[in-house]
Structures are given as C-alpha cells and as structure tokens.
Amino acid sequence: MKDHILFDQGHRWIVFARDVDKPEGIIDTNQYMVLDGNRAILLDPGGIETFSAMLAATLRHARPEQITDLFASHQDPDIISSLGLWDRTVPHARLHAPWLWESFIRHFGCERIRYEPIADEGGSLRLETVELQFIPAHYLHASGNFHVYDAQARILMSGDVGAALEAPGGPLFVDDFDAHVKHMRYFHQRWMPSNAAKLDWIRRVRKLDIDMMAPQHGRIFRGADVQRFLDWFEALDVGVGIAAGE
Amino acid sequence: MCEHVPARKFPRARPTADRTTNLERAGPPPMQHTQREQPSFFVVAAMVAARLDAVMKTARQISLSAANAKAMSERAGESARGFRPITVFIDEMGRETTRLVTAINASALEISQAAVMELRLADAAERMERAQSRLDVQPANLVARRAEIDDATVKHQQRRQLAQQRLTRLLDDIVQQMRATSIVSTRARVEATRVGALGTYLNSVVELVDRAAADIRAAVSECETWLRAS
Numbered sequence: 037m038k039d040h041i042l043f044d045q046g047h048r049w050i051v052f053a054r055d056v057d058k059p060e061g062i063i064d065t066n067q068y069m070v071l072d073g074n075r076a077i078l079l080d081p082g083g084i085e086t087f088s089a090m091l092a093a094t095l096r097h098a099r100p101e102q103i104t105d106l107f108a109s110h111q112d113p114d115i116i117s118s119l120g121l122w123d124r125t126v127p128h129a130r131l132h133a134p135w136l137w138e139s140f141i142r143h144f145g146c147e148r149i150r151y152e153p154i155a156d157e158g159g160s161l162r163l164e165t166v167e168l169q170f171i172p173a174h175y176l177h178a179s180g181n182f183h184v185y186d187a188q189a190r191i192l193m194s195g196d197v198g199a200a201l202e203a204p205g206g207p208l209f210v211d212d213f214d215a216h217v218k219h220m221r222y223f224h225q226r227w228m229p230s231n232a233a234k235l236d237w238i239r240r241v242r243k244l245d246i247d248m249m250a251p252q253h254g255r256i257f258r259g260a261d262v263q264r265f266l267d268w269f270e271a272l273d274v275g276v277g278i279a280a281g282e
Numbered sequence: 283m284c285e286h287v288p289a290r291k292f293p294r295a296r297p298t299a300d301r302t303t304n305l306e307r308a309g310p311p312p313m314q315h316t317q318r319e320q321p322s323f324f325v326v327a328a329m330v331a332a333r334l335d336a337v338m339k340t341a342r343q344i345s346l347s348a349a350n351a352k353a354m355s356e357r358a359g360e361s362a363r364g365f366r367p368i369t370v371f372i373d374e375m376g377r378e379t380t381r382l383v384t385a386i387n388a389s390a391l392e393i394s395q396a397a398v399m400e401l402r403l404a405d406a407a408e409r410m411e412r413a414q415s416r417l418d419v420q421p422a423n424l425v426a427r428r429a430e431i432d433d434a435t436v437k438h439q440q441r442r443q444l445a446q447q448r449l450t451r452l453l454d455d456i457v458q459q460m461r462a463t464s465i466v467s468t469r470a471r472v473e474a475t476r477v478g479a480l481g482t483y484l485n486s487v488v489e490l491v492d493r494a495a496a497d498i499r500a501a502v503s504e505c506e507t508w509l510r511a512s
Contacts, residue, residue: 084402088395091325095332100325120405121398125325 037089039096040208042248042256043189047072047166051250052082052093054205059085064204065114066252068193070186071098072163077105077132078122079184079193080115080252087118091125100126105161106149107170108133109195110178111140115252120145132161132170136180154182171240173197175233190247197237198265199223200254210255213264219254221272228274238270324397326512330449330505331390334383337501340494341383344463345376347494351487354480362477365484368470372491375463379498382456389449390505396442403435449509453502460502463495 037055041048052067067090068079076098082090094103103126108116111134119131119141127148133141135153142151158170166189170182176197184193200219210216228234249257249265257265321329352369355362410428414420467488474484 088324088328088391088398091328091398092331092391092394095328096335100321100329121401124322124401 037086037093038208039093042250043186043191045189047163047188048097049186049189049191049250050097051208051256052090053208055086055089056205057089062086063114063201064253066250066254066256068250069094069097070163070166070168070184071102072166074102075104075163076102077107077161077163077168078103079107080109080195081106081122082116082118083114084117084121087121090118091121101128104129105163106131107182107184108137108141109173109183109193109252110134110181111137112178113144116141117144119149123147123149132159134178134180134182137178156180158182171244173237175228175230176237177227177229185244185246187245190245191250192241192244192246192248192262193250193252195252196227197224197269198249198251198254198257199227200251202254206255208256210257210261213257213261213268216255217268220268223253224269224272225274225276229277231274234269234272234274238266242266320511322397322401323512324394324401326508327390327394327397329508331387331394333501333505334387334390337498338380338383338387340497341376341379343376343494344379344491345373347487347490348372348376351484354483354487355477358477358480362473362480362484365470365473365477368466368473371466372463372470375459375466379456379459379463382452382459383498386449386452386456389445389452392445393442393449396438396445399438400435400442403431403438407431407435453506456498456502460495460499463491467492467495 037052037057039050039052041050043049048069048071050069050071052069054064058064062083062085065080065082065086067082067086070077070079076094078094106116106119106122106126106129108119108131116133122129123145130150130152131141131146132152132154135155138151138153154170156172156174158172160167160169162168166186169185169187171185171192173181173183173195175181176195181195183195183197185191198220200216201223202219246262247259249262251257320326348369352366352373355365355369358365407428410424410431414424414428417424470488470491471485474481474488477484
C-alpha cells in the first residue's frame with residue numbers, strides 16, 4: 037500500500053492508497069491519517085481484507101499507542117469492517133462515528149475500543165494542536181454520514197462524495213477535471229440518493245476554505261478542482277436507481 | 283405485513299449535542315490499563331517491518347557514501363590507492379545491507395499477515411464451535427467446513443513459523459554485516475590518514491558509514507527486543 041504526505045506543517049495528513057496486493061473483487065479505497073504530536077486519528081481505516089497492509093503502512097508513521105482515535109464516516113464494510121482487528125491493535129482508542137450506526141458498526145467487533153457517537157449536527161475533536169470538524173453529510177450516501185474538515189490544513193475528507201471508479205493503480209490526484217468526470221458520473225448518480233441532500237451539503241461546504249478534497253475512492257481534488265467538483269455535482273441529477281425499477 | 287419491532291431493537295436514542303459536539307473536554311483516552319498489555323504478535327511483526335523500512339534509507343546511504351568516497355579517491359590518484367579497495371568493499375556491503383533489510387521487511391510483513399489470518403481463523407473456529415455446541419446432530423458439511431478452517435489455520439501457522447525462522451536468520455546476518463562494516467571503517471580511518479588533504483573528506487564518509495551501521499544495529503536490537511517480548 038502506498039503512502040503519501042498531503043500536508044506537513046506542524047501536524048500531518050497522510051493518505052494510504054493503491055494497495056496493489058489487495059484481493060480481487062474488492063473496491064479500492066483511500067485511508068487517511070492525521071498525525072498531531074503524540075496523537076493520531078485514522079479516517080475510514082478500511083476493510084478487513086486490507087487491514088494487514090494498512091497496519092504496516094500506518095506503523096511507518098506512528099506507533100500503535102499514538103493511534104488514539106479512529107473515525108468512520110458511515111457503516112459500510114469498506115470503511116470499517118476491519119474494526120474487530122483494530123480493536124485488538126489499539127484497544128485504548130476511541131471510534132468517532134454516526135450515532136445512527138452504532139449498533140450496526142458494533143457487529144464488526146468493538147469490545148475494547150470506545151464508541152463515541154457523533155450527533156446529527158456534527159461535532160469537533162481536538163488532537164494536540166489541530167481541531168477537526170465532523171461535517172454532516174447525511175444521505176450522501178448513508179443516512180448517517182460525516183466528513184472531516186481541517187481548517188488549518190484546508191483539507192476536507194469527503195468520504196464517498198467525490199469518489200471515482202477507475203482501473204487499479206491510478207494517480208493520486210486529479211490532473212484533468214474534465215477527463216476525470218467520466219470516472220465519477222455513474223458513482224454519484226447511482227449511489228447518491230437525494231438531490232436535496234446533495235444541495236444541502238454543497239451549501240454547507242461552499243462556506244469552507246478548502247484546498248484539498250480527499251474522497252474515500254479515486255483521486256484527490258486540489259485547488260480550483262475543488263470548486264469545479266462542487267459546480268459539477270450541483271448540476272448532476274442523482275438517485276437514478278429509482279428509475280431502474282420502472 | 284410488518285411485525286412490530288420491539289423498541290429494544292432500535293439503536294439507542296440520539297445523543298444530545300451537549301455531550302458530543304465537542305470532545306475537547308473528554309481529553310485523550312486513558313491508557314493505563316493497556317500500557318501493561320503486550321501488543322498482539324501481528325502488531326509486533328508489523329512494527330518490525332515499519333522499523334526496518336525506516337532504516338532502508340540508512341542502508342542506501344552506506345552505498346552512496348561509498349560511491350562518493352570511491353570517486354574522490356580516484357581523483358586523488360596514487361596517494362589514495364590504499365583507500366580504493368575499501369570503497370569497493372563498503373559499496374558491496376551497502377548493497378548487501380539493502381538486500382537484507384528488504385528481505386527482513388518482507389519476512390516481517392509476511393509474519394504479520396499470517397498472524398492476522400490465524401487470528402481470523404481462530405475467531406471463525408470459535409464461533410463455529412459455539413454453533414456446533416448448540417446442535418444435537420452435526421451436519422456433515424458443517425463438520426467438513428470446520429476441518430477446512432483447521433487445515434487453513436495449520437497452513438498459516440506453518441507460513442508464519444517459516445517466516446519467523448527466516449527473519450531470525452536475516453537479523454543474525456545483518457548483525458554480522460554491521461560488525462564487518464565497523465571493522466572496515468576502522469581500517470578506512472587508518473587509510474584516510476595517508477591521503478593528505480583528501481583525508482578529512484574521506485574520514486567524514488567513514489563517519490557516515492559508522493553512524494549508518496550504528497543506526498541499523500540499534501534498529502535491529504529494538505526489533506529483537508520486541509520479538510522476544512511478544
């Protein structure tokens with residue numbers, strides 16, 4: 037699994053992605069770590085099948101005792117099915133996840149890690165020097181769902197919003213937005229259920245100062261591409277799965 | 283027709299914003315009870331892999347330092363003749379060290395992966411056993427599935443044990459390698475005194491090689507301590 041430092045000024049953002057040894061048939065995922073002194077949080081730490089690769093990759097940057105927090109944007113297996121193994125690895129840690137999904141996420145195994153439910157309106161978490169905000173993103177696609185915003189680094193970890201489905205081993209960053217659209221269109225049209233939820237999220241996120249938008253699948257958006265994405269997503273009609281049943 | 287689902291099956295009531303909006307007050311989680319616990323073996327193996335990955339650059343530094351010293355000693359001509367074979371030797375040792383560190387890293391990762399698989403299989407076996415204990419009659423295919431789990435467990439145990447044996451040998455090899463590097467460094471310092479003005483530079487190269495070797499020895503010692511304790 038590759039790791040790449042996205043931000044390194046006082047605290048650090050690292051992305052872990054493009055695991056060439058992952059089993060066939062599982063969706064490729066991006067995992068993130070925010071490392072701040074003696075504390076670190078893993079954002080959407082990943083599925084059980086990529087746990088070993090993810091563990092080895094994170095330990096290149098932090099000791100197990102430094103991993104004090106985990107975050108799950110929602111309940112999907114590619115986000116958090118590794119929880120039972122993280123429970124054995126960092127039993128001292130806390131998991132921050134939507135209150136809505138607690139009794140579901142516990143099915144992955146959560147005996148020692150403490151579940152910290154996030155209320156619908158969101159919240160914040162201070163590590164050592166940096167404060168991370170949990171931004172509501174409900175129904176995009178899960179009905180309880182949050183993104184993570186760092187105002188200092190100007191990074192928004194946007195979960196499934198901004199996701200793209202591409203051949204394995206693709207670049208980490210969007211370099212040609214127009215060419216990238218074809219990798220995102222179907223995902224957003226089919227997985228995102230609600231235009232109302234989409235517009236609410238866009239309204240909320242346009243108020244944030246974002247230099248990098250980091251989704252859970254596909255490439256990361258930088259600079260002007262963040263606004264390009266918001267404009268594109270705003271104009272896109274989502275929820276096409278309903279029409280399939282007619 | 284939908285059955286009424288008892289209220290206890292719903293998730294608990296949504297938390298109040300007051301309790302969850304800001305976790306600053308909660309502070310970092312208490313660690314006392316876990317500080318006495320040893321990390322699981324698959325974690326230790328992954329820590330070894332990460333630690334050795336960190337010294338990869340150091341291992342490459344040895345070769346780079348040797349290449350620089352070789353170039354300088356060639357430019358120095360006859361006065362540095364005694365130094366040149368040393369640079370060749372250090373360069374070879376640098377490459378061998380990089381090879382060993384890469385192999386150690388790979389073995390440690392394999393141990394971690396196999397240990398994780400053993401854990402998952404042990405969990406599956408335990409849960410299947412609990413299911414079987416509730417049955418008066420054991421279905422044949424369940425018994426067969428349980429046997430497959432046991433076979434897979436043995437396979438991953440053997441994989442882990444072979445990787446552990448390989449790792450032990452490789453750690454010994456690299457310790458020997460670093461001892462040899464120290465001996466060559468001592469010889470190199472002597473030769474450096476004979477090359478006049480270039481000697482200061484060559485000595486600094488030898489210093490780099492010595493420090494790199496010390497770093498690698500320290501990393502290996504740390505890893506051996508973790509493995510012994512696990």
